[in-house]
Amino acid sequence: MDDKQFAELSLRSSLCPSLETQWDKPDTYQHxxxxxxxxxxxxxxxxxxxAGVQAIEADRDLxxxxxxxxxxxxxxxxxxxxxxxKSVEKAQASVAAITKRWQTKIDSVMTKPEPEDAATALxxxxxxxxVANLKDERARMAWLQRFGDDPIVASALxxxxxxxxxxxxxxxxxxxNKVEALADPKIVEAKFQATKALAELERSYRxxxxxxxxxAGLDKASAARPLSRKSELPNxxxxxxxxxxxxxxxxxxxxPPVPEATPKAASPNWPSKKSSSPATAGGPNWT
Numbered sequence: 001m002d003d004k005q006f007a008e009l010s011l012r013s014s015l016c017p018s019l020e021t022q023w024d025k026p027d028t029y030q031h032x033x034x035x036x037x038x039x040x041x042x043x044x045x046x047x048x049x050x051a052g053v054q055a056i057e058a059d060r061d062l063x064x065x066x067x068x069x070x071x072x073x074x075x076x077x078x079x080x081x082x083x084x085x086k087s088v089e090k091a092q093a094s095v096a097a098i099t100k101r102w103q104t105k106i107d108s109v110m111t112k113p114e115p116e117d118a119a120t121a122l123x124x125x126x127x128x129x130x131v132a133n134l135k136d137e138r139a140r141m142a143w144l145q146r147f148g149d150d151p152i153v154a155s156a157l158x159x160x161x162x163x164x165x166x167x168x169x170x171x172x173x174x175x176x177n178k179v180e181a182l183a184d185p186k187i188v189e190a191k192f193q194a195t196k197a198l199a200e201l202e203r204s205y206r207x208x209x210x211x212x213x214x215x216a217g218l219d220k221a222s223a224a225r226p227l228s229r230k231s232e233l234p235n236x237x238x239x240x241x242x243x244x245x246x247x248x249x250x251x252x253x254x255x256p257p258v259p260e261a262t263p264k265a266a267s268p269n270w271p272s273k274k275s276s277s278p279a280t281a282g283g284p285n286w287t
Contacts, residue, residue, distance in 0.1 A: 007050060014211055015042050015204040016197075023197050034094040035197050038087035042204055045085075049078045049215045068217065075216035079209065088205045095198045102191060106183045111155040120152075127156035128164050137168070144171055148178045 012020065016039040026036035052074045056067050111120065134140040147153050154175050157165045167175070180187045212218075 007047075011043055011047055011050070015039065015046060015208070016200055018197070018200055022193070024193065029098065031091070031094040031098045031194055032197075034087070034091040035194075035201060038085075038091040038201055039204070041085055041087045042201075042208055045078055045081050046208060046211050046215070049074055049212050053215050053217075071216040072218065075212050075218060078212045078216075082208055082212070085205075088201060091198060091201060095194050098194065099191065102180075102183075102187050106180055106187065109151050109154075109179055109182045110159060111151050123152060124156040124160065127153050128160050131157060132164070132166065141171065141174070144174055148175050149182065151179070151182065154179045154182075 016023075019036065019039050023035065024032045026033040053071055056062065056070045056074070059067075062070070111124070131140060131143065134143055144153075144157075157167055158172070158175055158179065177188055180191070
């Protein structure tokens, strides 16, 4: 493996490591296209920094101080590019949109009695009473496993007042998965994969400033400052509990602080919530 291949492998493992192995292809659905676009844009920014640092270090005409200044300037430009990125927010919105469509399909399975439908209301109440009388947790779970595929059962417990159903989180997830499978068996896996990929993208986005700082040799205090823009997952329910929380890229050791005798470069322009700049379309274009 040559240096270029190693650098590419390192970049893939640092940002969205599951992109090539577990994510659906970008041409399947719009939300996957947007997830891939955001991941590649993040990788382009970090890849440009790494390539730039390598070029700076290879320039034998530069003094050590000049190399440091150029690396820090490169880092400031990268932070500016990270501030402009809108593709992560677009991916979030795209996953939220498909999740809403899935939820509409799921809701169509549920039974919501009309005010005049006394018979259905009574049936729903009997289901809640039945589950409430099952005090043993194993007995409750076994009953739900057996009868939870019935839309009446799921509707009574998922749509009923929380104080009457008293479902545990595991029981609620089980019933939710059953309802999703009734609506469309593919929804459970599709929602899980999309939610997991979005969480991985967001972790990579938050880790990007640290990676820039490491490449440029900034001090640890600067590298510790994260992006201030908050990235939140859409309100989706993942099957069988929350998606695995992968460990974000580990911060590597950086160069020691610049001695006092050396002029210090200004701090990088860290991204803020107020950014409204458009996203870069084909990767960074820095002059």
